[in-house]
Amino acid sequence: MTGVRNRPALSVVGGGLGAGKTSLIARLLEQPGMGRTGVVVNEFGEFGVDDLMLGSSAPDAQLALLRNGCICCRPGNDLSEAVRKMIAAAPEPLVRIVVETSGVAELSAVLAKIGADHVLRGMVRLDAAIAVVDATAPDETRAEHIACADRIVVTKTDLVVPIAAAAIRRRIAAMNPTVPILDGQARPDPDVLFNAGLIDGRSGEVQADAWLRAxxxxxxxxxxxxxxxxxxxxxxxxxxxxxxxxxxxxxxxxxxxxxxxxxxxxxxxxxxxxxxxxxxxxxxxxxxxxxxxxxxxxxxxxxxxxxxxxxxxxxxxxxxxxxxxxxxxxx
The missing domain is CATH 3.30.1220.10 (CobW-like, C-terminal domain)
Incomplete structure (x- = not known):
């Protein structure tokens, strides 16, 4: 268990196209608590835009881009290789690694891909599965994302009236009352957003009940x-x-x-x-x-x-x- 505690905590951020995943991560990277963080961006197309945005907002962050295909369905071990290079190149040991999925990926499929990659699992410990819900288009959110998430973040709440944002939160809570729902515009505390794994990232102790959410x-x-x-x-x-x-x-x-x-x-x-x-x-x-x-x-x-x-x-x-x-x- 000691060796596992010292590995970077890997979290996966999933959501539909244009849901605000990149903007959420960019805001997070600006916070002091996000030092020693690496980000892997999975773009569906051949040209990466999201990594350029993240690199602009956090020039010191460790970034990697996986182009042209979803992590969950592409063959090979591109993700583990990207993570290996990122860990090796970091000037200081990384505390966490955030994987931003493509807008067409299913959250559970990405988690399954990570579970099947024994090399990757030997380098990191799985932390949070985070589903991003667009407040301006909540009906476009996949039910699978909400069901499988450890954390749910509602983005673009500044673009809807407060009563509509509250209704979206109630709807999500009715669908899955087992997970915290956070406001992306409020810049969530990184420890609250990411600390969902079996091991508490702050104390290093096992948090069995919080992880199980039974x-x-x-x-x-x-x-x-x-x-x-x-x-x-x-x-x-x-x-x-x-x-x-x-x-x-x-x-x-x-x-x-x-x-x-x-x-x-x-x-x-x-x-x-x-x-x-x-x-x-x-x-x-x-x-x-x-x-x-x-x-x-x-x-x-x-x-x-x-x-x-x-x-x-x-x-x-x-x-x-x-x-x-x-x-x-x-x-």
Missing amino acids: QGSVHVHHHGENPDSIRSWLIETGPQDWTQLSQHIARMSRAAGPALLRLKGIVADRDDARPLALQMVRDQIYRPVRLTREAGDGRSRIVVIARATAAPAVEALAKRLSAAEVAIEVP
């Missing part, structure tokens, strides 16, 4: 189409056998297919007093992290975020984990 439930409907609705389930059981649990999760993943978006869990281990933290994005399972004995309370809690079509697979997982308990879905 309160409330995601309940997002995309254009009213029930098959595309996104839900979350909270599965609570007692201690589990890790080998059997991993097999059950793999079985659930195969059954759910692409409908599975994200899974997090703090699992009480039958054979070890120290609980395990596990995470899965789409079909990519991150290496489990062994926590301290104090981080556990004897319960296993697993949060699954998926489209409605995955319901049978998720509920079957819950039944396998505990014959006496079922997945709790909060409407």
Whole structure:
């Protein structure tokens, strides 16, 4: 765990075209708390504009540009290579790295790509998945972004009347009450915006409950189409056998297919007093992290975020984990 704490915290900022991702990052880079930060910009086209804007607002920042294609679907390890060069070139050790996705990328797909890149995961620790919502066009925000985010930032609130901005916040909170909603115009505190990972970036301690966010439930409907609705389930059981649990999760993943978006869990281990933290994005399972004995309370809690079509697979997982308990879905 000590080595993981010392790695730069990697956060992903996602949102639609023109949502204000670059402007948000530019404002953040101007703050003193954003020193020793690297930024990777993923442009869909061949010519990069966003990196020029960021370089102008923060000339001392470490910047890298990935052109012509989304991170989530392009082959190879361009992102890990860009991060490796950035870390090596930085005059001081980087504290955090921010990845700005292209406007057409899905947040969960980018997180899955990171999870599949073992080289990248050996250099950084995953921190926050941040969804940017354009206050002037809230209906264009993808339901998947809101469901999978650790933080949501509403941008361009200065361009709408206060009552409209408040209505957008209420709508987002109804869709996903488990995450903080921040105002991009108010220049969010970097520690509040980014500190969403398993390890607290300020203290270096494990923040299991804050990371798991097992309160409330995601309940997002995309254009009213029930098959595309996104839900979350909270599965609570007692201690589990890790080998059997991993097999059950793999079985659930195969059954759910692409409908599975994200899974997090703090699992009480039958054979070890120290609980395990596990995470899965789409079909990519991150290496489990062994926590301290104090981080556990004897319960296993697993949060699954998926489209409605995955319901049978998720509920079957819950039944396998505990014959006496079922997945709790909060409407």
